[in-house]
Amino acid sequence: MALIPSQVLRVAILLSYFSILCHYKALDMPAHQTYGGSWKFLTFIDLVIQAVFFGLCVLIDVSSLLTKGGDSREQERQLRKLIGLRDWMMAVLAFPVGAFVVFTFWSLYLYDRDLVYPRLLDNFIPQWLNHGM
Numbered sequence: 001m002a003l004i005p006s007q008v009l010r011v012a013i014l015l016s017y018f019s020i021l022c023h024y025k026a027l028d029m030p031a032h033q034t035y036g037g038s039w040k041f042l043t044f045i046d047l048v049i050q051a052v053f054f055g056l057c058v059l060i061d062v063s064s065l066l067t068k069g070g071d072s073r074e075q076e077r078q079l080r081k082l083i084g085l086r087d088w089m090m091a092v093l094a095f096p097v098g099a100f101v102v103f104t105f106w107s108l109y110l111y112d113r114d115l116v117y118p119r120l121l122d123n124f125i126p127q128w129l130n131h132g133m
Contacts, residue, residue: 007061014058017051046101053094056086 038044060082067075108116117130 007058007065010054010057010061014051014054017047017054021047021051042097043101043105046097049089049093049097053086053089056082056089060086 034040060079063075063079063082067079105116113119121130
């Protein structure tokens with residue numbers, strides 16, 4: 001048995017994504033008042049995609065726990081559709097966009113740090129936290 005069940009881990013990740021989204025939307029940033037708002041940033045779009053993906057994972061976990069032991073073919077069919085949607089979303093959206101964002105950020109960071117993360121931000125956001133995000 002795993003140290004932390006996957007359902008608990010997925011709920012924790014989902015809650016952390018939503019807390020970051022709520023905190024991000026509560027900030028009054030000049031970029032929010034421009035055309036496109038936050039949606040023009042690929043990092044924000046990736047955050048939304050990851051939150052929706054983990055929300056779908058939690059929905060599948062809850063559905064499978066609620067339908068366990070049941071013999072309804074309709075519920076199994078719906079669960080298989082949700083699992084197919086989750087797998088598609090991981091293969092087409094969540095992984096490629098997330099990998100592109102991470103690869104692009106760290107490539108630009110190594111090339112010229114001030115392009116994506118000015119040294120002035122080190123006073124507000126520690127470097128270890130930037131690496132974790």
